[in-house]
Structures are given as C-alpha cells and as structure tokens.
Amino acid sequence: MVREGLTTLLTSSLIRAMTTLTDADALEGLRDALGLLKDREQVAERLLASSAKHSFDPDKELDWDAPFEEGKWFWPPELVSLYDTPMWRRMSEEQRILLSQHEAAALASLGIWFELILMQLLVRHIYDKAATSAHVRYALTEIEDECRHSKMFARLITRGGTPWYPVSRAHQHLGRLFKTISTTPGSFTATLLGEEVLDWMQRLTFPDERVQPLVRGVTRIHVVEEARHVRYAREELRRQMMTAPKWSQEFTRVTSGEFARVFSVAFVNPDVYTDVGLDKREAVAQVRASGHRREVMQTGSKKLTDFLDDIGVLRGVGRRLWRSSGLLA
Numbered sequence: 001m002v003r004e005g006l007t008t009l010l011t012s013s014l015i016r017a018m019t020t021l022t023d024a025d026a027l028e029g030l031r032d033a034l035g036l037l038k039d040r041e042q043v044a045e046r047l048l049a050s051s052a053k054h055s056f057d058p059d060k061e062l063d064w065d066a067p068f069e070e071g072k073w074f075w076p077p078e079l080v081s082l083y084d085t086p087m088w089r090r091m092s093e094e095q096r097i098l099l100s101q102h103e104a105a106a107l108a109s110l111g112i113w114f115e116l117i118l119m120q121l122l123v124r125h126i127y128d129k130a131a132t133s134a135h136v137r138y139a140l141t142e143i144e145d146e147c148r149h150s151k152m153f154a155r156l157i158t159r160g161g162t163p164w165y166p167v168s169r170a171h172q173h174l175g176r177l178f179k180t181i182s183t184t185p186g187s188f189t190a191t192l193l194g195e196e197v198l199d200w201m202q203r204l205t206f207p208d209e210r211v212q213p214l215v216r217g218v219t220r221i222h223v224v225e226e227a228r229h230v231r232y233a234r235e236e237l238r239r240q241m242m243t244a245p246k247w248s249q250e251f252t253r254v255t256s257g258e259f260a261r262v263f264s265v266a267f268v269n270p271d272v273y274t275d276v277g278l279d280k281r282e283a284v285a286q287v288r289a290s291g292h293r294r295e296v297m298q299t300g301s302k303k304l305t306d307f308l309d310d311i312g313v314l315r316g317v318g319r320r321l322w323r324s325s326g327l328l329a
Contacts (some may be wrong), residue, residue, distance in 0.1 A: 030242050030243075037235075037238060037239055038235055040135050040235070040236075040239065041133065041134045041135060043232070043235050044133070044134035044135045044137065044138040044232070045134045047138045047141075047228050047231060047232055048134060048137060048138050048141060050228055051138070051141050051145075051225075051228060054224055054225070055145065055225065056148075056221045056224070056225070057148070058148060058151070058152040058155070058218070058221055059155075061217065061221060062152075062214060062217045062218065062221075063213075063214070063217075064159060064214070066213065066214065068160075068212055068214070069212060069213070071097070072097075072210060072211060072212045073097055073100045073208075073210050073211050073212065074097070074100045074101040074103075074104040074160070074211065074212055074215050075100040075101075075103055075104045075107075075205065075211065075215070076100075076201075076204055076205055076208050076210065076211060077096065077100065077210075078292075078296070079201055079204065079205070079296060080096070080099055080100050080103055081103060081268045081283075081287045081290075081293055082099065082273075082278075082286060082287060082290075083292060083293070084290065084292040085286040085287070085290050085292075085293075086286060087278065087282065087283060087286050091278075095276060095277065095278075098276045099272065099273075099276045099278075101160055101162060102162050102163075102165075102272040102276055103268060103272055104156075104160070104215060105156075105157045105160055105162035105163065105164070105165060105272075106165040106268055106269040106271075106272050107198065107201075107267075107268075108153035108154075108156050108157050109153070109157065109164050109165040109166060109167075109269070110165070110266060110267065110269075111149070111150075111153050111194075111198065112153050112154060113166065113167050113172075113175065114194040115146045115149055115150050115194075116150065117175050117178070117179055117190075117194075118146060118194065119143050119146050119147070120179050121179065121182065121190075121191065122139050122142060122143055123143070124179075124187070125139060125187065126140070138232060139232075142229055142232060145225045145228075145229065146229075149222060149225070152218055152222075156214070156215070156218050159214065162275075163271075163275065165269040165271060165272065166269075167266045167269070168266070171262055171265075171266050174262055178190070178255070178259065181255075182255065183244070183248045183251055183252060184236075184240050184244070184248075185237055185241055185244050185248060185249065185252040186251065186252045186255045186256060188233045188236050188237040188240065189237060189252055189255075189256040189308065189313060190255075190256065190259045191229070191233045192230065192233050192234065192237065192304055192307075192308075193256070193259060193260060193263055193304065194263065195226055195229055195230055195233070196230060196300075196301070196303060196304040197263075197267075197297070197300045197301050197304065197327075198222075199222075199223060199226050199227075199230065200299070200300040200301075200303065201300060202219035202222055202223050203223055205219045206219040206220040206223060234307065237311065237313075240252075241311045241312055241313065249312065250316070252313060252318075253313055253314070253315055253316060253317065253318030254317050254318050254321065256308070256313055256318060256321075256322075257317065257318040257319070257320070257321025257322045257324075257325070258321055260321065260322050260325040260327050260328075261321060261324060261325040263325070263327075264297065264325040264326050264327055267297075268287070270283070270284050294326060298326070298327060298328070298329050301327040301328065302329075305322065305327065305328050314328070
C-alpha cells in the first residue's frame, strides 16, 4: 500500500511538472552549432530597447526636396547587374547612371513586395501567442518598421520619376501560395533571405559618396532598423529548427530552396533594360553569364547561407535548390 501510494504521488507530481513546464524550461540547455539557444523574452526586450533608441521617421529625417546631384549614382556601379559585361562597356556613363536609377527603383519595388509578405507572416506568427509578451510586442514593433520602410521605398520611387516595377504575375501568385502554406521556420528563413542580401548591398551603399545623398539616407535608415529584424528572425529560426517536427524541418529546407530560386530571378526586373534603351533579351543573357554578377550575389548571400548551413537548413533537396538559385557556391 505504501509503495502504491508513493507511485501515485510521484506520478501525479510528474504530471503537474509536465503541465506547468514553461517554454524557457523546455528549451533550457538546448544548443545547436551556434551554442545555447537564447531566452526568447530577453532577446525581445533588448530589441525593444534598441527600437526605442534607434527608430526613424523617413518623412522627417530625409530631405526629399533636395535636387539630385549631377553625375552621382543611384546604386554603386559594382552592384548594378550589367557591371563589367560587354554591354556595360558599350554604354555611356549617362546611360549607366540611368540604369542604376532604374535598378534602385526595381529593388525598392521588390522590397515593398517582400515586406508586405513579411508583415503578413509576422501577424500569423503572433496570432495565437500572448499579446503581453515581449516577443509579440517586438513583432508588432517590427511591423511598424516595415510599414515605414514600404512607404519610404514608395516615396523614393516617386521622387526619382521612374516606374514602379512589380514582380511578375507568376511570382505574385507564388507569394500568395507561400503565405498560405508556409510553416513558422519557413517564414523566418524567407524573411532572412529577403533581408540579408539587400542588407549587404545597402551596407556598401550608404557610406559610398558616389551615390545620391537621398539614396544613401534611405539605405542608412533601412540598415539600422533591419539589423534588429535580422536578429529577431535568426534567434527564432534557431529555436524553430531545434523544436519543430521533422516533417516541418524538411519542408522548410525544400520551400526555402524554392524561395531562393524565386528571389534570385525576381531580384532585378528585366523591364529596367527596356526602359533605359537596352535590348532586354541580350541584357538578361549577359547578366546570367556574368561571373562578376554571380560573385556579387553569392558574396551577398554568404553570411546567410553559412548561418542556414549551421542550423541545418541547407541539407538534401533544399541544398540542391539553393545551388540552382545561384546564391550558394
């Protein structure tokens, strides 16, 4: 009887312990190739403090009425898609600068498309989480940031007098599908893909005195605020890849590889070539054949792909898809 009573007591205690286990308790001691997982709430509290100190209102921070400066680029020439191709060598300096302006507008258009997807994914992520948590409060803060960024990019396009360059209809539909079927780790992997490659380019842009001051100002604001977004996404993706079911981890590997293929194609809208007086078919062919362009895209992706490799995303079919995207060497 005593033994049975002790067994009952131990069993009931174990059940109570299991039912009161917090996320922090469950993850305590878990580590991946990058070390121990960090506490979700502590990370969010630090990001909230940073947001309070280093957030910007682009409408007030930037001089939108200042005229563009003669002879200055809208994107560093080395980052323009046709740089160092036979077509580039035939172009005048004026036409090269014009192409940089249209490519900057195309990247801003791509950024708006991507941030609209990201905001919807973030809302989905926090839908069933405690609204009082720092993790959710930071997600809402990031959504605020992304709203301002989208408006800032739209204003930059308007200010430059270039067209808006939407992604193709096929990519629009793929974006809708992705938003519907994406798992949480898949969403954060796509978030990092959209943020980190452009972030690398913008870190080269905002200190470059060859570039128009307004473009430098836009990229500076985006770099400062996106650094927080990258940290949030990286920490959450690490957590998800440690705790998600095996099927979800494998699904993330495949969908992230496919998204990388879409992203690499959508990165520069081919209509920019027509709009600056170039043969679109020839330009696209030369960009695809360009060793310089391939090196730029792989260098811009390397920090991200190294991270994804460390946490187990770049495996199997997913790795092969990333290689076929041209973003992974």
